[in-house]
Amino acid sequence: MNLDWRWLDRNTGHLATLVGQHALLAVVPVLVALVVALPLGHLLFRTGRAAGPLLAVLRVVSSIPALALFVTVPLVLPPHQILDPLNVAVALTVHGVALLVRSVVDGLRSVPDPVRQSASAAGFGWFGRLVRVELPLAMPAVFAGLRVVTMSNIALVSVAALVGSGALGQLFQQAYTTRAFTPLVAGLVLSVALALLADAVILLVRRGTLPWARGQRA
Amino acid sequence: MNVFAYLQDPAHWSGPGLIPELLLQHLAYTAAAVLVAAAVAVPLGIAIGHTGRGSALVTGLSAGARALPSLGLVFLAVMLLGTGPGDVVLVLVLAVLALPPVLTAVVTGVAGADRAAVHAARAMGMTGGQVVSRVEWPLALPRVVTGLRSATLQVVATATLAAFASGGGLGQLLVRGQAQRDYPQMFAGALLLAALAVALDLLLSGLGRLAARRARPRSRTSPALVATPA
Numbered sequence: 359m360n361l362d363w364r365w366l367d368r369n370t371g372h373l374a375t376l377v378g379q380h381a382l383l384a385v386v387p388v389l390v391a392l393v394v395a396l397p398l399g400h401l402l403f404r405t406g407r408a409a410g411p412l413l414a415v416l417r418v419v420s421s422i423p424a425l426a427l428f429v430t431v432p433l434v435l436p437p438h439q440i441l442d443p444l445n446v447a448v449a450l451t452v453h454g455v456a457l458l459v460r461s462v463v464d465g466l467r468s469v470p471d472p473v474r475q476s477a478s479a480a481g482f483g484w485f486g487r488l489v490r491v492e493l494p495l496a497m498p499a500v501f502a503g504l505r506v507v508t509m510s511n512i513a514l515v516s517v518a519a520l521v522g523s524g525a526l527g528q529l530f531q532q533a534y535t536t537r538a539f540t541p542l543v544a545g546l547v548l549s550v551a552l553a554l555l556a557d558a559v560i561l562l563v564r565r566g567t568l569p570w571a572r573g574q575r576a
Numbered sequence: 577m578n579v580f581a582y583l584q585d586p587a588h589w590s591g592p593g594l595i596p597e598l599l600l601q602h603l604a605y606t607a608a609a610v611l612v613a614a615a616v617a618v619p620l621g622i623a624i625g626h627t628g629r630g631s632a633l634v635t636g637l638s639a640g641a642r643a644l645p646s647l648g649l650v651f652l653a654v655m656l657l658g659t660g661p662g663d664v665v666l667v668l669v670l671a672v673l674a675l676p677p678v679l680t681a682v683v684t685g686v687a688g689a690d691r692a693a694v695h696a697a698r699a700m701g702m703t704g705g706q707v708v709s710r711v712e713w714p715l716a717l718p719r720v721v722t723g724l725r726s727a728t729l730q731v732v733a734t735a736t737l738a739a740f741a742s743g744g745g746l747g748q749l750l751v752r753g754q755a756q757r758d759y760p761q762m763f764a765g766a767l768l769l770a771a772l773a774v775a776l777d778l779l780l781s782g783l784g785r786l787a788a789r790r791a792r793p794r795s796r797t798s799p800a801l802v803a804t805p806a
Contacts, residue, residue, distance in 0.1 A: 417781075421773050422770040422773055422774065423733030423770065424733065425750070425766070429762050429763060430763065430766050430770075513642065513645045517645075520647070520737070527648075530651050533655070534651040534654075537655060542651060545645070546644075546645065549648065550645075553642075
């Protein structure tokens with residue numbers, strides 16, 4: 359297995375574009391999923407017992423392999439193209455919502471009742487209590503979910519190369535069809551580096567926004 | 577376009593390279609990979625969890641392993657070694673991907689067994705082996721089953737990639753469907769894959785509930801005997 363350094367030299371620009379695409383395809387779905395999962399998770403948490411079956415449905419959704427979603431999404435989206443990156447983004451968003459809602463519900467459930475009652479006694483309305491007391495206490499669980507979803511999204515985007523647009527995954531396909539190791543190794547290294555970088559960013563944000571949770575395991 | 581056309585054609589439900597054979601192949605890859613992973617992870621995880629040495633390292637490494645793009649690994653292994661006799665290389669790659677979740681589950685399960693129960697077992701004169709087999713392992717079992725479940729789901733999904741590296745399994749329907757521009761065939765592959773994953777998920781979560789019930793039988797049968805935590 360010999361690496362062709364000249365190939366790397368010639369393709370630096372191309373690799374940078376792929377990394378950018380990869381980051382976009384992986385991270386935008388996580389952010390959209392978070393925006394959807396926070397209110398949805400809160401709603402489920404408030405329904406109490408009824409949340410059980412709904413969470414079970416979400417777990418079933420999250421157990422569906424991403425590749426199956428990549429192939430199925432074009433059916434439900436108006437633009438009927440299987441090679442559209444939008445399919446990948448939508449599929450990963452669905453996956454992300456299914457996983458993150460669970461984290462939000464777990465987080466909200468971890469808030470002790472006395473804390474909730476003290477907040478009400480201190481004069482917080484339901485919204486103030488939610489935003490200033492319950493959500494901050496739920497965030498460690500949400501961050502743990504975010505880390506899992508982000509990492510697995512970055513690994514999954516490559517798989518999308520098999521059905522069209524997979525950013526760094528294209529390198530794997532190209533390498534396999536031409537039996538060239540250099541693009542494959544470059545893709546592996548860049549993908550892992552991107553995942554570790556994203557994880558570090560999430561940990562930094564967590565540290566900045568939840569200074570009191572420092573030292574707690576994410 | 578009738579997207580169910582491929583699934584509805586009875587001709588696709590028997591014969592070599594068609595739905596039943598591909599399903600069985602997919603299941604065989606999955607079962608073999610998870611078994612190999614469990615055979616390595618269970619003894620190793622028990623040793624690490626029981627002694628407590630290196631458990632932080634294991635959980636850290638396992639979290640990092642999520643960053644590995646499975647497609648790249650599958651292609652790399654097949655380019656270096658071929659698919660091997662009976663696709664053994666593919667199974668081994670899948671087993672490598674299944675290892676971290678099982679190992680983490682065993683380590684955290686065994687290390688997280690109720691300390692009071694472990695101390696009580698020691699005080700009763702149990703040997704290290706007895707503490708593991710009679711106390712720590714039964715208490716860890718629910719978490720181990722959860723780990724096996726997530727490993728299985730990951731392997732079922734990744735086994736699809738085998739077909740793209742000249743292996744078999746349900747991925748064949750995606751490969752062929754794409755080559756023949758036959759969307760119903762691809763859709764059939766996606767639907768069968770999703771159904772298989774969901775079925776295995778339900779099966780293993782049922783087993784998990786069973787294990788959880790066995791891990792704390794008293795709280796089920798006679799709640800009065802269990803002291804309420806202060």
